[in-house]
Amino acid sequence: MAATKVFWSTYLALGGALICHADVLIDDDFSSSAIVVNSRFWSDQVDDGWNKFSTSDWSLSNGLLTNPGTEAGIPSEGAIGQFVSTAGIDERNTKLRISFDYDVGTGSTLYFHLIGWTTNGTPSSSEMMGNTGAQNGSIQNQGDDQFGDLNLITGDDPSGAASDAVSFAAGSSGTYTAMIDLTDYAWSADESPGLTGSISNIRDFDFIQVAFAADMSAADGSGAITLDNVRLHALQTPSIMPEFSWDTIPRWIIFRSGNRISDEAVERIGDHYQVTMLEKPNQQGFDYTEDGFADVATRLKTANPNIINLAYWNSYYYWPGYRAGIEFYENYEAWSKDELDTGGRMKLEFSNTDMQEWWVRTALEIAALPGIDGLDIDTIRPDAQPMIAEMHRQLSSEVIAIGNGTWREEYWLNYFDGSYMEGWAPDADFVVDTIHYFREDNLALGKIALFRGGPEYNTDFTGEEKPSSLADRLDWVERNVDFSLAVYLMVAEEYAYFQYSENVYAGNGENDWHVWDTSYMDIFSRPLGPPLGDPVKEGYLYTRSFQYLDVSVNVETGETSFDWKTPEEAHWALDDASGGTVTDSSGNGFDGTVTNGSRVAGIDGGALEFDGSGSGVSLPAEAFSSISNQITIAMWAYGSVNQPVADSVLYAIDASSNRVLNIHLPFSNSTVYWDAGFSGTYDRIQQTASAADFKGQWNHWVFSKNAASGEMKIFLNGSPWASGDGKTRAISGITDVRLGSDFSGAEYSGLIDDVLLYRFALSDEEVAQLYQQYELVNGVPVDWLPAYGLARTDEAALEDADGDGLLNWEEYVAGLNPTNYSPFTVSDFSVGTSNSFTWSAVSGRVYNIYWSSNLVDGFTLIQSNLVNGSFSDIDASADQQGFYKISVELER
Numbered sequence: 060m061a062a063t064k065v066f067w068s069t070y071l072a073l074g075g076a077l078i079c080h081a082d083v084l085i086d087d088d089f090s091s092s093a094i095v096v097n098s099r100f101w102s103d104q105v106d107d108g109w110n111k112f113s114t115s116d117w118s119l120s121n122g123l124l125t126n127p128g129t130e131a132g133i134p135s136e137g138a139i140g141q142f143v144s145t146a147g148i149d150e151r152n153t154k155l156r157i158s159f160d161y162d163v164g165t166g167s168t169l170y171f172h173l174i175g176w177t178t179n180g181t182p183s184s185s186e187m188m189g190n191t192g193a194q195n196g197s198i199q200n201q202g203d204d205q206f207g208d209l210n211l212i213t214g215d216d217p218s219g220a221a222s223d224a225v226s227f228a229a230g231s232s233g234t235y236t237a238m239i240d241l242t243d244y245a246w247s248a249d250e251s252p253g254l255t256g257s258i259s260n261i262r263d264f265d266f267i268q269v270a271f272a273a274d275m276s277a278a279d280g281s282g283a284i285t286l287d288n289v290r291l292h293a294l295q296t297p298s299i300m301p302e303f304s305w306d307t308i309p310r311w312i313i314f315r316s317g318n319r320i321s322d323e324a325v326e327r328i329g330d331h332y333q334v335t336m337l338e339k340p341n342q343q344g345f346d347y348t349e350d351g352f353a354d355v356a357t358r359l360k361t362a363n364p365n366i367i368n369l370a371y372w373n374s375y376y377y378w379p380g381y382r383a384g385i386e387f388y389e390n391y392e393a394w395s396k397d398e399l400d401t402g403g404r405m406k407l408e409f410s411n412t413d414m415q416e417w418w419v420r421t422a423l424e425i426a427a428l429p430g431i432d433g434l435d436i437d438t439i440r441p442d443a444q445p446m447i448a449e450m451h452r453q454l455s456s457e458v459i460a461i462g463n464g465t466w467r468e469e470y471w472l473n474y475f476d477g478s479y480m481e482g483w484a485p486d487a488d489f490v491v492d493t494i495h496y497f498r499e500d501n502l503a504l505g506k507i508a509l510f511r512g513g514p515e516y517n518t519d520f521t522g523e524e525k526p527s528s529l530a531d532r533l534d535w536v537e538r539n540v541d542f543s544l545a546v547y548l549m550v551a552e553e554y555a556y557f558q559y560s561e562n563v564y565a566g567n568g569e570n571d572w573h574v575w576d577t578s579y580m581d582i583f584s585r586p587l588g589p590p591l592g593d594p595v596k597e598g599y600l601y602t603r604s605f606q607y608l609d610v611s612v613n614v615e616t617g618e619t620s621f622d623w624k625t626p627e628e629a630h631w632a633l634d635d636a637s638g639g640t641v642t643d644s645s646g647n648g649f650d651g652t653v654t655n656g657s658r659v660a661g662i663d664g665g666a667l668e669f670d671g672s673g674s675g676v677s678l679p680a681e682a683f684s685s686i687s688n689q690i691t692i693a694m695w696a697y698g699s700v701n702q703p704v705a706d707s708v709l710y711a712i713d714a715s716s717n718r719v720l721n722i723h724l725p726f727s728n729s730t731v732y733w734d735a736g737f738s739g740t741y742d743r744i745q746q747t748a749s750a751a752d753f754k755g756q757w758n759h760w761v762f763s764k765n766a767a768s769g770e771m772k773i774f775l776n777g778s779p780w781a782s783g784d785g786k787t788r789a790i791s792g793i794t795d796v797r798l799g800s801d802f803s804g805a806e807y808s809g810l811i812d813d814v815l816l817y818r819f820a821l822s823d824e825e826v827a828q829l830y831q832q833y834e835l836v837n838g839v840p841v842d843w844l845p846a847y848g849l850a851r852t853d854e855a856a857l858e859d860a861d862g863d864g865l866l867n868w869e870e871y872v873a874g875l876n877p878t879n880y881s882p883f884t885v886s887d888f889s890v891g892t893s894n895s896f897t898w899s900a901v902s903g904r905v906y907n908i909y910w911s912s913n914l915v916d917g918f919t920l921i922q923s924n925l926v927n928g929s930f931s932d933i934d935a936s937a938d939q940q941g942f943y944k945i946s947v948e949l950e951r
Contacts, residue, residue, distance in 0.1 A: 082152055082473055084143045084267060085291040090122045094139070102186040102206075105142040105266055112137025117271075124271075124289075128164050128282030131275045140172070140270025142188070143291070145261050151456060152261045152293035155211065155239040156504060157269070159289040162232040167282030168274040170224035171235070172210075174217055175264035179207040179254060188266075207246065207254045209264075211239050216247035224272070229282070236503065238294075261293045294505045299432060299457055301333045301367040301507065303554055305589040305606070306685075308544070308582075309333060311509050311556040314575050316566035319344035320355065324565065324576065329362030330688070331578035331767075334509065334556055336435050336461075336479075338563050339371045340380035347382040349428060356430025367432045369461055370425050374418070374447055375438035376404040383421040390414070409442040419450045426458045433459030435479075439471060440464070447474050461509060466496045477507025477554070485519040487599050487615035490546060494594075494601070494614075497550040508555040512543025520617030525561075533573045536561050537580055541619040544582070545612035549594040549601045559583075579767045584689050584819050586626050625825055629682040629816040631798070634664035641667075641676050641798075649682035656799065661812035662695040662757045662841055663833060667799065669807045670699075675800035682816060683711065683720075683793040688766040690735060690790050691817040693829060696724055697810040698754030703729045704808050710801035713737065713792040720790065722762055724807070725753050731781070733773050735764040736788030744771045746781035754809065757842040759830050764790065765820040772820075776840075777830030779823055837868040838949055847878045873947050874901025885945070894935040898945065900928030908932075909944040918944050926950070 094117065095110045104110055109124070111117045116130050117139040124139070155173075163169045176188065186205050210217045217223050225235070241261060246254040261267075269291055275282045303309055310331060314320075315338035328335060335356075343351035356368040377387050377395065391399055394414035396406040408414055426434050434454075439447065439462050447462075451474040454460060465471040465478035472478070478501050483493050497508045517539035518525070526532050540559055547557040561574040573579060588606020595602050599615035609622040629649040631641050636658060641651035655674035656667040669675065683690075696708065705727040711720035718741050721734040725748050736742045742764070752758055752775060761774035766787050773781040798814065800806040813833075821829065833841040836853040849855045849867065856868040863880045870877040888896040900906065906925040909918035910932075922930060932943075 082148065082293040082295070083291075084145075084148075084155075084293060085141070085269060085289055087289045088122060089119055089124050089287060089289075092119060092124075094119060100140070100142060100188045100268070102183070102188055105144050107141070109139055109141050111139040115139060122287070124286040126167075126273055126275075126282075126284040128167055128275055128280045128284065129278050131278040138172075138270045138272040140268055142176070142266045142268050144266055145264055145293075148261055148293055149295065150260045150262045151295040153240065153242050153259070154294040154505060155241065155261070155267070156236070156292045156294055157239070157290070158234060158236040158503070160234050160285075160287040161227055162285045163227050163229055164283040165230045165281050166275065166277035166279065167229055167284055168276075169227040169284055170272040170274070171227070172217075172224050172268070172270040172272070173212050173237075173239070174268040174270075175209045175211050175241075175258075176266040176268060177207045177254070177264050178205070180205050209244060209246065209258075211241075211244070211267075212237075214244040229276075238505065267291065292504055295456075299367070299459065300554065301556070302365050303333065303556075305587055307584055307587055308547075309551075309556045310578075310583060311336065311558045312560070312576060313338055313511070313558055313563050314565040315339060315341045315563055316351075316355075317342050317344070318566045320565050322358075325355070325358045325362050327576060327578050327767075329359055329366055331576075331583070332366065334367045334369065334507075335359060336369045336509070337371060339373070339378045341371070342380060348380040349382050349425060352425065353428040353430060356428065358430075360430045367459065368430055369433045369435040369459065370428065370431045371435050371437060372422050372425055373404075373437045374407075374443040375440050376406055378404050381421070383417070383424070386417060390417075407443075409446075415446040415449075418446050419453065422450045423453060426454060433461065433476070435461050435463070436475070437463045437481075439467075441468070444470075447471075450474075459507070461507060466493075466500070469500060472501065472504060472506060475506070477501065477509065479509035479511060481511065483511075483516070485516055485617070490614040491596075491599070494546065494549050497555065498552065502550070502552045502555055506554070508550065508552075510547045510550055510555060510557050512540075512547060512557065512559045514539035514543075514561060516546075517542040517617060529574075532561065536574060536577065540577075540580065540582060541621065542612065542617050545601075545610050545619040545621070546614065548605070548608075548610050549603055549612065551590065581689075581765060581768070581820060581822065584765075584767065585623060586819065588626075623825075625817065625821065625829070627815050628685065628818045629678075631676075631678070631814040631816075632664060633661060633667050633812050633814065636665065641678075643682070647682070649679045651676045651678045651798065659810060661810065662697075663813050666695075666697075666810045666812035668810050669799040673804070674806060676798040678796040678798055680711075680793050680796055683790075683796060686793075686818045687789050687791050689764065689819040690720075691761060691763040691815075691819065691821045692720075692722070693759070693761040693813075693815040693817075693821075693826075695757050695759050695812040695833075696753070697757045697812075698724070699809040700754065701808045702750075702754040703727050706805045706807045707797075707801040708807045708811065709796070709798050711793045711796040712802065714794045716802075717741075719793050720796070721801070722760075724760065729753070731760075731773060733762045733764075733771060733781075735762070735771060736766055736786065736790045737792075738788045742771060742783075742786035742788045744773065744781055744783035744786070746773065756846065757810075757812075759833065761821065761826050761829070763820040763826075766790065770820070774823075774826045774830075777827045779826075835868075837872070839868050839871050843871055844877075847876065849877065872904070872949055874899075874904055883945075883947075892935065893931050893933050894943075895929070895931040896943070897929045900926060901947075903950050904947050905950045907946045907948070909946070910941060911944070912939070912941040914942060918942075 093108055096113050097110050100110055115137040117126050157173055188206055208217050210223050212225055241258045244258045273284055311334035312332045313336040337352050340348050341351045342348055343355050345351045352370045359366050359368055387394060393411050394408050396408050459476045461477045461479055462471055462475040463479055463481050465475055501508050514536050526535050543559055559577050563575055565575050586607045591604040600613045602611040607624040607626050611620045627645050629643045630645040632644050635642055639653055641653050643649040653676045656669060659666050659668045703725045707721055708724040709722045713719050717737045719737045723732040725731045730745050730747045732745045734741045734743045759776050764771045766789055769785045769787045771783045771786045835856045839856045844855050845851050857866055859866050860877045861880050867877040873883055875881050885896050885898050908922040908930050910921045911918040
């Protein structure tokens with residue numbers, strides 16, 4: 060829910076003391092640090108910088124905290140660290156993030172401690188707190204009656220042992236980062252008096268201690284240690300955060316419209332995006348932007364109650380259209396740097412305290428609008444810091460604030476729950492800095508990242524001009540997504556979202572929606588899965604792996620590589636030898652139950668035979684529960700001699716028994732029907748098949764639908780066979796599914812094998828690859844050899860069954876019989892000014908013609924990709940002698 064309206068309270072304006080959400084406890088690159096030498100940590104050394112044990116070898120050298128490794132043994136090394144106060148830190152901070160760079164020599168072990176302390180009683184101003192000369196890499200509490208302490212690494216009471224620390228082995232180096240949720244901890248029972256119960260926020264501690272200790276096993280310098288960039292931040296998590304999932308690419312959308320967008324557009328946005336940014340002006344048909352914000356945000360919440368809606372407010376300009384502008388224009392001479400006739404926007408006069416008060420008050424009022432979850436603060440500049448800080452102070456914790464420009468100065472993240480970058484240049488170093496900023500300075504602090512991309516970032520490398528026609532623009536947008544998406548995927552962590560469009564203008568007509576709403580693009584519906592590690596950077600080349608994608612991008616050249624994996628939602632291989640279970644081999648546990656089906660040999664292992672005696676398989680509806688807009692069903696089928704009959708090979712219904720899915724393979728009229736999606740009726744495509752397509756042999760069938768794009772397709776043996784568009788009914792609410800029959804006894808007559816279910820629409824290329832997975836060596840289909848009584852193995856494909864000098868796989872490519880000598884013949888040869896000849900062409904093959912005037916110099920290709928079995932050489936000369944050669948290859 061949006062925040063309750065919060066009214067103005069006085070704050071210090073520009074030039075006064077800055078009200079700041081101070082969450083940086085330590086940020087030290089050791090460029091200007093000093094070290095205080097003490098035998099112990101004392102209470103009056105809080106916020107006094109780095110302290111070390113008196114005989115320790117820790118020192119500062121060349122901007123690093125170092126230990127040369129020339130003193131063996133922990134006691135002489137002791138520890139080095141510092142206490143920092145939590146006074147003045149916002150109580151909304153419930154997390155700590157620690158990070159540092161380390162390099163440990165081969166003769167040492169490094170120990171890191173993070174401890175929370177609080178006064179426990181009334182210690183004197185100089186009470187001793189910690190023993191820095193402790194044994195075994197520990198930091199010991201010197202007065203439990205004066206101070207309470209808590210190990211923030213383990214949540215335990217520090218026991219004075221190295222086991223309390225994070226240890227870094229000899230010869231290791233890298234960057235250590237950890238996020239600690241303080242609310243996971245409670246005070247230990249022995250912390251007395253008065254320390255009981257759970258930790259709620261950082262103010263439950265008075266001090267936080269960071270310390271390092273070393274175990275030096277040698278004194279020859281082999282254990283040298285360096286530390287750098289020690290950062291300790293206190294963080295807060297808003298009480299609301301956007302939904303996030305690695306199932307597909309996480310999305311956000313930005314748009315504006317002077318007209319009220321359609322119900323269809325609202326539904327699309329609700330279905331495909333987790334965050335919206337409502338740009339200015341966004342009147343949605345109303346007189347004022349605030350009313351437009353409330354209207355579209357409320358509609359979006361109806362479509363998707365979990366969507367997060369951010370409303371636009373600029374901290375550098377006033378943009379016209381807001382109801383708040385009435386007051387602004389009454390005072391523009393004092394509140395703006397511009398004259399009234401300067402056009403659409405006016406620069407704010409930050410020195411005017413009345414303007415600052417108006418700006419903060421308006422921000423809070425916008426945040427409190429119905430359906431609004433937060434603010435998008437645009438064009439942040441240093442002069443706006445006081446009023447942004449005051450806005451932050453007054454905003455409810457139930458409101459999200461996102462800033463555009465936070466990368467300019469790190470302190471801006473003190474006031475925002477995340478950031479977005481409106482535009483980024485294709486300069487390689489800029490992109491490197493962008494990736495680093497979002498990963499290390501934004502997401503690493505638990506913030507939200509809204510990453511924006513567009514086709515122009517790819518065409519900056521290719522030089523391609525933006526087309527003028529709508530159809531060409533849609534193609535242009537879809538073809539140029541890779542660079543922006545690949546860069547985002549190097550950024551991506553939890554709560555990082557990707558936006559991709561040509562522009563943000565949603566009011567140019569319903570036919571133009573694709574340029575601002577790219578939900579129709581297949582790539583955004585593909586399974587992604589969580590990252591398998593951080594991105595790897597080598598120069599300007601980044602690579603990264605996700606569960607279902609390997610991706611790389613060279614940010615200097617723009618080259619990208621996407622290697623998508625195609626995980627199935629369910630895989631019923633039908634290899635079970637017996638019993639009533641049909642096992643799902645995908646690992647998702649969607650096992651089915653078989654009734655009366657016969658177990659027989661299949662195209663790949665076992666298969667099920669359905670013979671009209673009431674057989675069939677009940678598939679679990681849960682396998683289809685994640686399917687809404689996209690689906691692919693693949694299977695091998697071998698129709699009996701009884702085909703065609705009025706049956707269904709797969710059928711699914713909803714709770715009202717409405718047909719949601721159906722496949723007739725074929726129906727009694729020899730037509731293959733594919734039905735998918737229900738809303739009043741079902742979407743359908745169909746095509747009449749030849750007998751060889753549905754009976755007497757194995758055929759591979761694939762049925763797909765993408766309701767977002769409206770496409771339905773049928774594929775036969777790896778190639779497109781039938782298609783239709785405008786099919787937008789969703790595939791949802793499935794409660795019962797049958798394989799091998801429908802629910803009225805219309806049972807399939809024949810064999811079924813290797814049924815696959817995907818929750819997205821496979822591309823044409825992926826369907827071809829799926830079919831090719833069933834091929835034997837050199838592209839021989841898995842069902843071709845058994846048709847001639849030969850074994851279904853690679854070894855059989857490499858044999859010469861009829862002894863004619865051609866291997867079986869070569870016979871397949873040539874379209875010949877591998878068990879009966881049948882030469883490839885050329886006929887109807889005609890010589891003259893146009894030589895010509897014919898041959899018996901085979902479907903699915905292409906033929907190439909070569910010419911040579913003599914056999915010593917070899918052949919030259921003169922015609923390729925012929926499919927009709929005839930050739931005429933119009934360039935031939937009647938008095939020229941030579942040779943023709945014909946080659947044949949599979950059509951791909």
